[in-house]
Amino acid sequence: MMSIIQTNSLTKTYNGKGGISDVTLSVGEGIVYGFLGPNGSGKSTFVRTLLGLLHPTSGDGYILGEPIGTTKSREQVGYLPELFRYPDWLTGKQLLESHAELCRLPVRKRKKRIEEVVELVGMTGRENGRISGFSKGMSQRIGLACAILNDPKVVFLDEPTSALDPIGRKDVRNLMLYLRDQGKTVFLNSHLLYEVESVCDHVSIVHQGEMVVQGPWRDLMMSDAQVEVVTDQSIDVPLPSFLKNHQKVKEKEGRTRWLFQLESESDTSEIIHYFSANQVDIYEVKPITPHLEDVFMHWVNQKKENAYVDNQ
Ligand SMILES: Nc1ncnc2c1ncn2[C@@H]1O[C@H](COP(=O)(O)OP(=O)(O)OP(=O)(O)O)[C@@H](O)[C@H]1O
Numbered sequence: 001m002m003s004i005i006q007t008n009s010l011t012k013t014y015n016g017k018g019g020i021s022d023v024t025l026s027v028g029e030g031i032v033y034g035f036l037g038p039n040g041s042g043k044s045t046f047v048r049t050l051l052g053l054l055h056p057t058s059g060d061g062y063i064l065g066e067p068i069g070t071t072k073s074r075e076q077v078g079y080l081p082e083l084f085r086y087p088d089w090l091t092g093k094q095l096l097e098s099h100a101e102l103c104r105l106p107v108r109k110r111k112k113r114i115e116e117v118v119e120l121v122g123m124t125g126r127e128n129g130r131i132s133g134f135s136k137g138m139s140q141r142i143g144l145a146c147a148i149l150n151d152p153k154v155v156f157l158d159e160p161t162s163a164l165d166p167i168g169r170k171d172v173r174n175l176m177l178y179l180r181d182q183g184k185t186v187f188l189n190s191h192l193l194y195e196v197e198s199v200c201d202h203v204s205i206v207h208q209g210e211m212v213v214q215g216p217w218r219d220l221m222m223s224d225a226q227v228e229v230v231t232d233q234s235i236d237v238p239l240p241s242f243l244k245n246h247q248k249v250k251e252k253e254g255r256t257r258w259l260f261q262l263e264s265e266s267d268t269s270e271i272i273h274y275f276s277a278n279q280v281d282i283y284e285v286k287p288i289t290p291h292l293e294d295v296f297m298h299w300v301n302q303k304k305e306n307a308y309v310d311n312q
Pocket residue numbers: 014017018019020037038039040041042043044045046082191
């Protein structure tokens with residue numbers, strides 16, 4: 001598969017401090033890629049470096065095969081910066097018109113394209129209002145409309161839902177999936193686990209300016225995934241070795257609550273299958289989704305352990 005974004009040990013620090021170091025990644029076509037990390041982990045620095053707004057300290061990167069920092073690398077790119085302030089004396093539509101001018105959208109196509117993006121971000125009927133009168137959520141929606149106006153192949157969204165209410169977040173999520181279904185690549189910066197979880201195919205987890213782990217989202221979550229199963233306690237079945245990793249609590253009302261540590265996605269169905277094959281009644285099956293902090297800490301600790309092993 002073609003690599004839409006590629007970086008090799010890309011580093012951007014501010015006079016040797018902060019920023020982000022040594023990121024090597026490859027983002028395939030037609031996916032939503034999550035760049036997940038807590039505040040100050042270097043997400044915005046990374047995206048701004050990819051877009052040529054910051055000069056790399058070392059390493060290199062390519063967007064659609066073009067070296068970062070070149071005009072060519074930005075031609076088919078859309079970008080929603082974080083906490084961006086738009087000229088608020090303009091109306092939403094005027095802002096889009098000025099963006100259309102900047103990205104040299106052919107004049108005959110502008111009117112239709114502006115109507116399209118306004119519709120896509122759910123601002124139809126409100127685009128003629130002045131930005132000064134927009135709520136934070138409306139500003140963020142207009143910002144998104146600007147980011148996708150030139151029908152880019154790659155869209156960088158830096159915390160696109162930070163100002164949005166739950167409905168707005170859902171709208172943006174659907175917009176990202178819509179773009180992906182159109183074959184676009186979306187690079188999403190976020191510190192929100194559920195946001196990344198619900199739309200991203202692949203993720204990188206960054207922490208204190210370093211890449212901690214990357215891979216398909218489901219695989220990373222499995223690191224700490226558990227399932228709780230409540231069964232009839234009267235039958236004590238010996239567990240096969242693949243289910244050894246568990247805790248078992250006997251409950252008063254004649255039931256047993258099991259907590260299984262999962263190693264792969266298919267474990268849940270194997271557990272259910274095993275119990276029912278042994279005539280054990282199952283009353284409840286509840287997946288336990290790990291918290292963002294736990295996923296972080298798991299991988300951060302893992303990384304420290306690996307570093308220790310490497311040093312031996
Ligand atoms: N212009 C700058 N000058 C000096 N240090 C900076 C600058 N911009 C960012 N940093 C530092 O680099 C680190 C990464 O910041 P960055 O804004 O890239 O993180 P982030 O992951 O986007 O955080 P957030 O979730 O808060 O947006 C932080 O320690 C920050 O203090």
